Amino acid sequence: MARTRSAGSSRKSTPVNTPTKQKKFQSNPKNKQNEDKSLIPQDRIINAITQLNKFTSSSDDASEDKKSQLLEDDELSKSVNLIAVNATSFSGSSKNFKSKLLTIKNSFYKPWKASSTTSIKDFKTLLILKDSDMKNVTEDDVYDKLNEFGITIDEIVCGKDLKTKYKAFEARRAFISEFSLILADDNIVTTLPKLLGGKAYEKIETTPIPIRCYANKEFSLKALTNSIKKVYLTQLPVKLPRGTTMNVHLGNLEWFKPEELATNIENITESLVKNYKIRAIFIKSNKSPVLPLYYNQDVIDEITVSATEKKTKENEKDFVNIDGVDIHLSNFDKALMEIANPAELGTVFEKQIESVKRKRATLEDSKTKEEEEKNEEKKVEKAPKAKKAKK
Numbered sequence: 001m002a003r004t005r006s007a008g009s010s011r012k013s014t015p016v017n018t019p020t021k022q023k024k025f026q027s028n029p030k031n032k033q034n035e036d037k038s039l040i041p042q043d044r045i046i047n048a049i050t051q052l053n054k055f056t057s058s059s060d061d062a063s064e065d066k067k068s069q070l071l072e073d074d075e076l077s078k079s080v081n082l083i084a085v086n087a088t089s090f091s092g093s094s095k096n097f098k099s100k101l102l103t104i105k106n107s108f109y110k111p112w113k114a115s116s117t118t119s120i121k122d123f124k125t126l127l128i129l130k131d132s133d134m135k136n137v138t139e140d141d142v143y144d145k146l147n148e149f150g151i152t153i154d155e156i157v158c159g160k161d162l163k164t165k166y167k168a169f170e171a172r173r174a175f176i177s178e179f180s181l182i183l184a185d186d187n188i189v190t191t192l193p194k195l196l197g198g199k200a201y202e203k204i205e206t207t208p209i210p211i212r213c214y215a216n217k218e219f220s221l222k223a224l225t226n227s228i229k230k231v232y233l234t235q236l237p238v239k240l241p242r243g244t245t246m247n248v249h250l251g252n253l254e255w256f257k258p259e260e261l262a263t264n265i266e267n268i269t270e271s272l273v274k275n276y277k278i279r280a281i282f283i284k285s286n287k288s289p290v291l292p293l294y295y296n297q298d299v300i301d302e303i304t305v306s307a308t309e310k311k312t313k314e315n316e317k318d319f320v321n322i323d324g325v326d327i328h329l330s331n332f333d334k335a336l337m338e339i340a341n342p343a344e345l346g347t348v349f350e351k352q353i354e355s356v357k358r359k360r361a362t363l364e365d366s367k368t369k370e371e372e373e374k375n376e377e378k379k380v381e382k383a384p385k386a387k388k389a390k391k
Helices: 019-027 029-033 042-065 071-077 109-118 131-136 139-149 159-163 169-176 189-196 198-202 221-234 258-275 297-317 331-339 342-348 350-390
Strands: 079-086 100-103 125-129 155-158 181-185 209-211 235-238 245-252 278-285 291-295 319-322 325-328
Touching: 042 258, 042 278, 042 291, 079 258, 100 258, 109 221, 109 245, 125 131, 131 155, 139 155, 139 221, 155 159, 159 189, 169 198, 181 189, 181 221, 189 198, 209 221, 221 235, 235 245, 245 258, 258 278, 258 291, 325 350, 331 342, 342 350
Parallel strands: 125 155, 125 181, 181 209
Antiparallel strands: 079 245, 079 278, 100 235, 278 291, 319 325
């Protein structure tokens, strides 16, 4: 039985893949045994990560020579992003304040918190609850449940605090900027844009992530802590853009081993390709060129066909049949046609109709002449053969 080709070696996921290379690859039995069945071969991802590490290291060395490298710049240069290009808008025309959570194997926040001990900004977590639930939980309660997982909640506030204590714009902005992770009860998350202000939603780190705090319609410390663990240990937030290009912040190159980061990228790409019509996926650091990881030829072909059909339909709209003749209408002609008497269209567009007829007649004449010339050539070719036959 013929073995099917995996997604990893298909034309959907390979940036450069010639037919010759495909034949060589398939003809080698060892290649078939070691074939990567993932959407993007892990070797390709690890190679891209290695190249980004080399690029950022060489950039850092050059900056150190100039003695202009700051600690914050060093952190930013190692920041790595995944860029996903969709066939259509990710979120449509409506503005979406909620982050989309993608499941990953290796925690995004754990290494971030560990690295913050030597960075400019400490990693701090804020929890926002309903006013009525503030009496049901304390920072110590949450600490006892989460400390063994390396998770700490640095401050708990409610909607009332945001309305009063941090009502002033500057005070609220300064307060929100202290945190790298903001968690909020999903019952109040829709009211937070007004309380936090639009500035908070410009960065993924200050965009509140909804968590479940209730079980059986009652506040539950267990439900709260389980939701916090799920986000902290296994999820990555992304903002859904109105456009077709999504930027997924993967963290810092120094936070993960190449294999760990590659696994997270595999998790993310599989989720995106499953839920959207992804055309292509790239990876880059803040200052590096983009490196291609994946492209979907089927989606690209579908877009091409759709665009061709749309153009054909638009061209068809520019033509109208009058007295059995298809004529092309300019914008002026279209406006004239709308106000003209339908029974008099033949008279109104007489010049256009006559022009089309003349072109048609000329075309038919040229075809007739071509056919006559071909027939004459055939007669000339046959004539010598006929004379030889008589001799």
